[in-house]
Amino acid sequence: MMQLKNSRSDMLYQKKIRLLIAGVITVCVCFITLIACWNGFILPKHDPEAEQIVSDLSEQIQNEKLYINEGYEIYLCxxxxxxxxxxxxxxxNCETNNVDIQLMIRDIEGNKKAVSGLLYPGEMLQKIRVDNLTDKAIQLEVLAYEQNTHYSAGVVRVKTEWKIALED
Known part of the structure; x- marks a missing residue:
């Protein structure tokens, strides 16, 4: 008995294999393109500790207002x-701003110690959890993002020292 080399089932099998290989190659090319185009930025989430701005901010906070060249203003201790x-x-983050802001705390060597979530215009963050803050000197960074595109709208860096709360 002689087996047919080009049987109909053989041709269907080869066609399915070719389609499968073409599909796998297409998916791989799509993933490689997405990875090559991705800039590594993941938008931070909204900070769960954010509060609405109290209408009468204390005098101490009023004195720590910063006007940023990019056209927005913030308060920062x-x-x-x-x-x-x-x-x-x-x-x-003042109500008149058109940016979302985020706070990052670094030690003097530049290591990240804490990062907040986003604060929308009209919101404030009173406290942020920072574990194992041993150095007195720290750097506060306020990162601003445009609201619709989330492109960078500038960074404010303040080098300062923290103080211990006086006991009541």
């Missing part, structure tokens, strides 16, 4: 208080 692994920063 320049000498934060550290107690029970919480750093009081009183970061305020």
């Amino acid at each position: 320049m000498t934060p208080i550290y107690k029970d692994e919480l750093l009081t920063v009183n970061l305020v």
Whole structure:
């Protein structure tokens, strides 16, 4: 008996294999393209500790207003208080701003110690959890993002020292 080399079932099998290989190659090319085009930026989530701005901000916070060249203003405590692994920063994103902001705390070597979530206009963050803050000198970084595109709208860096809260 002689077996047919080009039987119909053989041709269907080869066609299915070719389609499968073409599909796998297409998926691989799509993934490689996505990875090559991705810039590594993942938008931070909204900070769960964010509060609505209190209408009467304390006089101490009023004195720590920063006007940023990019056209927005924030409040930030320049000498934060550290107690029970919480750093009081009183970061305020003014209602008139058109940016979302995020706070990052670094030690003097530049290592990240804490990062907040996003604060929308009209919100404030009083305290942020910072574990094992041993150095007195720290750097507060306020990162701003355009609201619709989430492109960078500038960074404010403040080098300061924290102080210990006085006991009542």
